[in-house]
Amino acid sequence: MTAKKHSVGEHLRDQGVSRRAFLKFCTASASLMALPPGLIPAMAAALEQARRPSVIWLSFQECTGCTESLTRSHAPTVEDLILEMISLDYHHTLQAAAGEAAEAAREQAMKDNFGNYLLIVDGSLPGPDANPGYSTIAGVSNYAMLMEAVEGAAAVIAVGTCAAFGGLPEAAPNPTGAVAVMDLIKDKPLVNVSGCPPVPMVISGVLAHYLAFGRLPELDEYHRPLAFFGQSIHDRCYRRPFYDKGLFAETFDDEGARAGWCLYRLGCKGPSTYNACATMRWNAGTSWPIEAGHPCLGCSEPRFWDAGSFYAPLSVPTDLSSTQVLTAGAAGALVGGTVATLARRTVETAAASRQPVTADELEQTL
Ligand code: SF4
Structure with missing residues (x-):
């Protein structure tokens, strides 16, 4: 189970997703990210041509609420669409494979896509000084699995408050020595999509931004995407x-x-x-x-x-x-008066100047 080599546009057509639904998704995503309307056609074109990235999703000390948040939505939604735009090569809950076959799929995806895959993590994990037996997958400690998987990742997305900040497992007395992903990963682009659970559209928006522009969106002081976390x-x-x-x-x-x-x-x-x-x-x-x-x-x-x-x-x-x-x-x-506030005001100003663009208008533009 490795990343398909054809583009997002080709894959969506294969799956029967209409162009109109795709353009609606682009409009909604750009609007959520407070992108200027002029960028929407470029975003649509970039998304259509983008190669579907391999995604490895690791679930550690979590309750599966973050995955439920992304998948338990009413179809058809942007959340469904974003799952079509990625090649989800490893996910405990969603994959068909189990046991050794599942772990083999993870190893193969990491090897085939080394340096290019996205690593999504939900759940906190026992830190390097904790007993590694507190949380394991296939006999491998969460810490060892994260360190192995992050090596070939292009970027890391910590989904949910447990992965972003430690969450419930890290709360006192923190019996497993739980830490957040960003406590361990310092040398990779990393975005935190916090929330218990996180808002599914925010996960979708971050993925869409990465696919369209090849980089993570602008972040706040906690590594959260400013477009979504810029206002209280x-x-x-x-x-x-x-x-x-x-x-x-x-x-x-x-x-x-x-x-x-x-x-x-x-x-x-x-x-x-x-x-x-x-x-x-x-x-x-x-x-x-x-x-x-x-x-x-x-x-x-x-x-x-x-x-x-x-x-x-x-x-x-x-x-x-x-x-x-x-x-x-x-x-x-x-x-008031902090640097963070100034950054937030910048985003608010950008959002305030936004004019709505309909899917019909976008269709005419493209
Ligand atoms: S207006 Fe009241 S209910 Fe709404 S966020 Fe503020 S304190 Fe909460």
């Missing part, structure tokens, strides 16, 4: 007018909650959390936690499990961990 949940929340007016739900079943008021006093971490939930939403764009009446838990920020205090307002001091999270993540929203 709070900045994009539809309940923000209630926050600005000081109208807060005090309990989950009071008049304020029923009227859709701001959830800040119920522990919402939206002001200190950077992610795209408010714009991408979940379940084919149906809803997202805050719309369902639940405060944001801040799952895409470092150390969110240890910060805890899920239902305590941000204004209530908790412990050092939460202070660290607030300082790093909330600087733009609450303090």
